[in-house]
Amino acid sequence: MPVRPTPSITRRLYRAAITGLAAALAMNAPAAEPAPNPWLVSRDTYTEAQAAENLQRFAATYADAAGWTARADSLRRHILAGAQLEPLPPRTPLRPIERPARTHDGYSVANVAFESLPGFFVTGNLYRPAPASGVSTPRAHPAILVTHGHGDPAAGVRPAPGYQRLCASLARAGAVVLMIDMVGYGEAQQFPHKSDIALGLQLWNGLRALDYLESLPDVDASRLGMTGQSGGGTQTILLAAVDPRVRVSVPVTMVSAHFYGGCACESGMPVHRGPDFETNNAEIAALAAPRPQLLVSVGGDWTKNTPAVEFPYVQRVYTLLGAPQAVANVHLPDERHDYGPSKRRAAVAFLRRELGLPPLADEAPAPADGAPGEAGITIESRETLMVFDPAHPLPGHALATPEAVRAAFARR
């Protein structure tokens, strides 16, 4: 059942939209600023108290599993429509590229790419368990998609040592792990990051990443997990909300009722509110219920209220669906906004357990700045991790301009 938007916020939104429209129509001045994005949620949009009140208002709209299911179905439709994914673009051939893998201590790394739209490349790294017998068993491994948050767009975030450790330690545990670039980050430079369709493009890339993982002969498609921190956490909750193939999710330092990160890729399209609905990231996280989910939160960012505000809301939904134990919160009050060792430790333990992998041995050694189970992982250079370089350029049919990418995304 749609919820009536808060009148003051709705008025503010439409005023902003109309101002933006007026600015767009008054294009006489060639140096006019682009119209402001009316959907962006800033740090000033909601107070913490307003956010908590919003959750109470949402909670009052349903009282049982059937009521929640109806609301959840409506929210999923609004998210897909708001992300310009209704209807979904056609599932065109992925045409994957997989470079030769490098073998390390208990795992391997390959540089990979696939086309989420014809000529639009998603770039990443594929970490695989080293086969014990030298031959990989078909459909033997669960798979995990890893998405990242913001940093230096030119350098990219995918090569960060913490992410290499996260992916490699999960691969050594027995999972096939795919980490992909955000749009406009690292190698993924066919479209700029801060754009009005960044959220939709990234959600579509995530959905196609699941298609890609399902297509791998060694992946058990019934065991797909996903984790990401900050903007990667946003991608995690959005994809888990709309795609039931995400069986286990671990959004890290992101799920907050009062702030959604502030970037166009997180709230730049109408997935949180519109003329006839309103939701927030705590409720979007609840859309994963009853599938297992771990919320990792900290005292040093906008997830500081999670144990008191967001987690109880999410857990109520899981309880209505008969699965209160399937959702958990690890709160680290003295920590800040990152995917550091203690967060990786919690996330990896949860993913291992919920995806049917053996638990980490208590005595697993940790490197000086890492988590248990991360000793002996090889940190590769940025250059080594790239799919495309002067010797292996983007294929000739790659879309050459942002306008071409926009047209491909809009094509149905």
Ligand SMILES: [Zn+2]
């Ligand atoms: Zn962003």
